[in-house]
Amino acid sequence: MPSITPSLWFDGKAEEAAAFYAAIFPDSRIDRVLGAPADNPSTARGEVLVVELTLCGQRFTGINGGPQFPFTPAVSFCIECDGPAELDRYWEALTADGGEAGQCGWCRDRFGLS
Template structure:
């Protein structure tokens, strides 16, 4: 399989393969594509340890690097997954949070590896794009939420 011109590289402590498997099982158009083992010892591991994995998340090519604890994850990087309804929002949110992840605010959560996710219903994005009072009402409703409540966003849009 050829290497894409541009690939997102995500630093993991040591579980890039487990993370990639979880993403492949959770999100459509996702897969664990290749596992590369270290040819010799390196600062955070030994020869034969998984060094990198190539995977795809919702159509986006990624590399997971098992680099050790030197660089922790932050919200400065996140995957944003657009959802079509509450059932899809719940499915992804519950999969991430229920697999050792953690809830945050305004549709954000972290997976067990520390990677941030925005589980964002399309109705919220559409309301914000509409601007004006509709956007303000939807934004103010969102600011009170952890997981996004689609019905509450729709009600806020209507006023």
């Protein structure tokens, strides 16, 4: 059966973001980190290009693609919570260190992901 893996485009911080998310959400981990080949236009050879990660059991790929395509609220993730305490914990973690509150209960983390 085919599967779909969402790919998240970062400006050089895919590994940092993956570690951040894996530390916040249960059943989460970094699965693999891949360095860039010599001919990659956005990332120097050997620097992190791709991070494969699992968040809450869902596979994702993070790519260090450069500044061309920043995140927008057009693609957002909804987190189902068991109650106010869990919601508050996620909110505090996601808005810390440069994240910000948005309208209608949305927030943006320090990497720009809503």
